[in-house]
Amino acid sequence: MSGLPPTNRTQQGSELALQSDNELMLQVCDHCNTVLYPPRELCSRCLEENLSWRPVNARGTLLAHVELARSFEDWFSERTPWLLVTVRLQEGVSLICHAHASITRVQTSDSSKPVSVHVSICKDAGGSGVLVAMPESAAGEKFASLEAALGWPVAEDFGGRAV
Amino acid sequence: MQDYRGVALCTPVSRDYARYSTRATPWFVGRVLRDLLAGSGLKKSDVDGLAVASFSLAPDTVVTLCEYFAMEPRWLEALPFGGASGLLAIQKAARAVQCGDAEVVACMGGDTSAPGNFRELVSDFSTFTRDAGYPYGAAGPNGVFALITQHYMDKHGVSRSDFARLCVAQRYNANHYSGALLGHKTLSEEEYLSAPEIASPLHLFDCVMPCAGGEGLLVMSTERARNLNLAYVEIAALGQMFNAYSSDAIQTRTGAAAIAPDLYNQAGIGPRDVDIVQTYDDYPAMSLMQLEDLKICSAGKAAQFLRERVTTYDGEDIPHNTSGGQLSVGQAGAAAGFLGLVEAVRQLTEQAAGNQVLGAKTALVSGYGMVNYDRGLCSAAGIFKSGKA
Numbered sequence: 001m002s003g004l005p006p007t008n009r010t011q012q013g014s015e016l017a018l019q020s021d022n023e024l025m026l027q028v029c030d031h032c033n034t035v036l037y038p039p040r041e042l043c044s045r046c047l048e049e050n051l052s053w054r055p056v057n058a059r060g061t062l063l064a065h066v067e068l069a070r071s072f073e074d075w076f077s078e079r080t081p082w083l084l085v086t087v088r089l090q091e092g093v094s095l096i097c098h099a100h101a102s103i104t105r106v107q108t109s110d111s112s113k114p115v116s117v118h119v120s121i122c123k124d125a126g127g128s129g130v131l132v133a134m135p136e137s138a139a140g141e142k143f144a145s146l147e148a149a150l151g152w153p154v155a156e157d158f159g160g161r162a163v
Numbered sequence: 164m165q166d167y168r169g170v171a172l173c174t175p176v177s178r179d180y181a182r183y184s185t186r187a188t189p190w191f192v193g194r195v196l197r198d199l200l201a202g203s204g205l206k207k208s209d210v211d212g213l214a215v216a217s218f219s220l221a222p223d224t225v226v227t228l229c230e231y232f233a234m235e236p237r238w239l240e241a242l243p244f245g246g247a248s249g250l251l252a253i254q255k256a257a258r259a260v261q262c263g264d265a266e267v268v269a270c271m272g273g274d275t276s277a278p279g280n281f282r283e284l285v286s287d288f289s290t291f292t293r294d295a296g297y298p299y300g301a302a303g304p305n306g307v308f309a310l311i312t313q314h315y316m317d318k319h320g321v322s323r324s325d326f327a328r329l330c331v332a333q334r335y336n337a338n339h340y341s342g343a344l345l346g347h348k349t350l351s352e353e354e355y356l357s358a359p360e361i362a363s364p365l366h367l368f369d370c371v372m373p374c375a376g377g378e379g380l381l382v383m384s385t386e387r388a389r390n391l392n393l394a395y396v397e398i399a400a401l402g403q404m405f406n407a408y409s410s411d412a413i414q415t416r417t418g419a420a421a422i423a424p425d426l427y428n429q430a431g432i433g434p435r436d437v438d439i440v441q442t443y444d445d446y447p448a449m450s451l452m453q454l455e456d457l458k459i460c461s462a463g464k465a466a467q468f469l470r471e472r473v474t475t476y477d478g479e480d481i482p483h484n485t486s487g488g489q490l491s492v493g494q495a496g497a498a499a500g501f502l503g504l505v506e507a508v509r510q511l512t513e514q515a516a517g518n519q520v521l522g523a524k525t526a527l528v529s530g531y532g533m534v535n536y537d538r539g540l541c542s543a544a545g546i547f548k549s550g551k552a
């Protein structure tokens with residue numbers, strides 16, 4: 001196994017890793033309460049600068065799910081197919097997230113029956129905070145790492161997918 | 164809004180396409196400029212405006228190109244707008260010509276390509292990409308467009324076979340256009356369907372091949388074009404929108420949908436009056452969306468439209484991406500934002516070679532691009548008509 005997932009972040013992007021306990025925290029504007037993502041330095045709505053990381057409703061609707069067969073980074077290439085989803089939160093932000101295998105096979109075409117998922121923040125192998133979409137039943141569970149959240153066996157000399 | 168009367172687009176140039184190149188970007192731009200001069204009979208000193216789009220020009224800029232090319236223009240424009248660059252370049256150049264700020268503007272896109280360049284570009288395309296895009300699978304635009312494509316397929320009941328129709332027709336067009344990097348290879352529906360997976364639902368032939376190359380054209384007054392005895396195209400309508408429909412949860416339409424009503428209004432024609440269409444085909448689903456947004460077919464019905472119509476350059480319905488589009492020509496960085504426009508000018512001035520659409524008088528061109536996070540932010544579209552030579 002080689003390398004790490006991408007570690008390059010902006011100052012605000014790196015703050016995602018500081019939001020511990022897997023709870024979904026996003027930047028919220030102190031002035032107008034707008035929930036913001038991706039991370040930024042000022043509020044897109046009112047252009048004020050004071051934003052706080054606050055817990056937000058982690059239940060979202062699954063909009064799309066895909067399997068990456070290729071990646072520009074070895075860390076992902078060695079772990080394909082890599083699952084990605086787009087989740088829409090009630091607050092009106094769309095999140096591109098890593099995804100637990102059990103939610104990606106659900107058909108999203110039946111819009112009368114939207115699929116709900118739970119979004120957590122986990123630390124990836126590079127120590128960065130990342131968003132992970134999981135089944136709703138995983139709400140409240142704690143995960144030490146992205147791999148644990150994805151349900152992978154984490155053992156020291158597991159040949160494939162452990163760190 | 165003021166119309167674009169009196170403005171001519173001439174001397175379409177597409178050249179130097181290569182999968183990889185050791186040449187630096189100014190070389191590609193300079194070679195296009197050389198052909199623009201040779202094709203128009205103008206001297207360098209006659210060109211008093213330059214508009215350049217490139218992803219790989221840094222550390223050079225459009226002004227350092229002036230020194231490199233030994234030019235003293237009085238009007239410059241840089242266009243960091245990806246797939247909308249060409250249409251935005253001629254919009255600005257047309258206004259400059261109408262206002263007398265410049266007489267002749269060379270609008271050019273050029274990019275080089277070396278192994279690793281594309282990864283470098285996509286890994287830090289923007290701050291949103293850095294924090295919220297690349298760390299999620301590091302797939303570049305393939306990841307975002309896989310998500311958009313999957314949603315589009317689910318929403319409208321579109322299958323890979325529908326995308327195959329578009330890709331196969333475009334490859335056929337490319338087989339008749341000598342500038343296409345993949346033009347020497349045919350593509351069947353079966354080959355399309357059995358191609359290796361890249362980011363499901365996207366497979367190999369849904370993804371453009373990044374490459375090097377240059378595209379360009381000249382913008383001047385129709386009077387100047389006539390004096391130079393140049394075949395030209397006139398702008399019947401132009402429109403642009405940025406960050407359109409930002410509250411849509413995922414991209415299901417582009418800014419072209421917002422542009423379309425006024426576009427046809429400006430041109431005084433309807434979608435049925437268009438002879439050829441060039442969409443920005445970074446991925447097939449985006450071309451389908453643009454066909455819908457521009458009312459070439461109804462919303463959500465592009466797949467059915469493609470099932471029922473012939474879109475090859477020699478077909479009787481509506482020739483689409485007549486040179487093969489980026490999917491078959493290659494995506495030469497920001498020059499790809501000129502590809503459809505330059506091809507439309509070639510077609511309407513009857514300078515296309517093997518892929519000439521007979522009797523084409525009116526073209527619709529759409530540009531789209533610049534994914535910051537989860538969707539493309541730039542849209543531009545134009546309607547063009549053959550000028551009276």
Ligand SMILES: [Zn+2]
Nearest residue numbers: 029032043046
């Ligand atoms: Zn605010």
